[in-house]
Amino acid sequence: MADRILVLNTGSSSIKYELVDPRTRERPARGLVERIGEKQGRLTHRSGDGPPYVRDRPFPGHDEGLEAMMEAFAAAGPEPTPVAVGHRVVHGGVRFAEAVLIDDEVIAAIEELAPLAPLHNPVNLTGIRLARKMFPEVPQVAVFDTAFHRTLPPEAYTYAVPREWRERLGVRRFGFHGTSCAYVSRRAAAFLGRDPQEVNLIVLHLGNGASATAIEGGRSVDTSMGMTPLEGLVMGTRSGDADPALAGYLARAGGLDAQQVEHALSHQGGLLALTGSSDMREVRDRDDDEARLALEIYTRRIRKYVGAYHALLGRVDAIVFTGGVGENDAATRAACLAGLGRLGITVDPASNQAESAGERAVSLPGAEVPVLVIPTDEEWEIARQTLARLPSTGRS
Incomplete structure (x- = not known):
């Protein structure tokens, strides 16, 4: 059986999802639930090369959005049956230098980091909590945008601000778009034959x-x-x-x-x-x-x-x-x-x-x-x- 991963990117008013086989790069399905919390939302689900499955209706919250995603899988296929769910999490602070299996301790740490990414980490957590309920027996993994930049040297990540800010409040450079940088940097090296x-x-x-x-x-x-x-x-x-x-x-x-x-x-x-x-x-x-x-x-x-x-x-x-x-x-x-x-x-x-x-x-x-x-x-x-x-x- 293929090792299909359900990738969830939960935003403030949207859920982007994709079913991916990371070994073959096969994409059996992908979709987007948008305008969550607005008067009228839309789900667009694509299975293989078939026509899109589209539903226009309100999605009061992310739980309704994820339920609509599962309805789309049931109606238009394929059966998701992921071996794991991978979540994009924007801010991992100094704690997370790589992707981690999600447990209650990890969730608490991501929540503690919310002040550093108030527009992102809370909704990322919403997706994690809902997916754990939806797939209770499936491992969940957090992949952090900041992790790729954990190699920044002190002279790059240190701001010239009071010591208390740096040591007690954690003020420093973290960097983002790390998941994209990790991917394209490897592909660029391969393109150059290096x-x-x-x-x-x-x-x-x-x-x-x-x-x-x-x-x-x-x-x-x-x-x-x-x-x-x-x-x-x-x-x-x-x-x-x-x-x-x-x-x-x-x-x-x-x-x-x-x-x-x-x-x-x-x-x-x-x-x-x-x-x-x-x-x-x-x-x-x-x-x-x-x-x-x-x-x-x-x-x-x-x-x-x-x-x-x-x-x-x-x-x-x-x-x-x-x-x-x-x-x-x-x-x-x-x-x-x-x-x-x-x-x-x-x-x-x-x-x-x-x-x-x-x-x-x-x-x-x-x-x-x-x-x-x-x-x-x-x-x-x-x-x-x-x-x-x-x-x-x-x-x-």
Whole structure:
């Protein structure tokens, strides 16, 4: 029987799921329950290559969403019968350096970390608790976005802030998008015909959330996201880097409290703040000064990180684009690397514009620093790490 893993990515108003065989990469089923808690929700379930099974109805909570997922499996197939359930968990703090089997102690630890990821860890826990009830005899595994960045050296993860903040409150850089970085860094090394431990990469994960990561010999040594996913690049609704004094100024001048400032920077910043839209496709389609300025701010920030990480690594074997924008937006890829020719980094216009959904180089053959597009596959990576953690099977 195939070792099928049910991968659950539980968000604040959605449940993304996929049934994956990590050995063969077969995907018997995948689906999305969206707009949970709203007046009208939607479930879209795909089984194999058949037509989608769609149901439009309210899903008051995540429990109803997971029940709808099971109804979809029953109606459209296949029988899920997973050997394990793998859960994406955003923040693992300093405790979790790898995927772990979930027990009550692990759940308590994830809950304790909720203040570091208040928008993510609580809903990740909701998915875990519901799945444990739904599959009581099936092992559950937590796979952490932060785990890949546990190799950051102290000079990368330490903020120059009071000692009490660092030691008592745990203030430090953690980094995110680690599951994606783990996957694409291995695939990039394979594309180059090299061992991951021999390769230095700059990974640009560009989606609604966006990050840059410097990888040296397969290990994360610096990354743009910080204690939370707010720091770093300009994103769909997140500001990225901003003066830390901003909160104090807005409190004095605007009467805003810390929670209001944090919410605005996370949900009303980024492309949304600059253009009124958080969707890069909509911004790219516009031809006005506001959109052009937003695109220059977005790509300029990325160029700054690429230059800094090039200096940090000393030798860069490839620049890797991934994520929804990184994989599909040729114009953004070109703009992110414009003017970096002196560093050996150039994009070939013809290769970059060519339509393809696969792994590919968008630089000229023999380029000093190849520029690659590697589609991410976080679900398969979660399934792979989940399978490796299963007990008494010889897999771990």
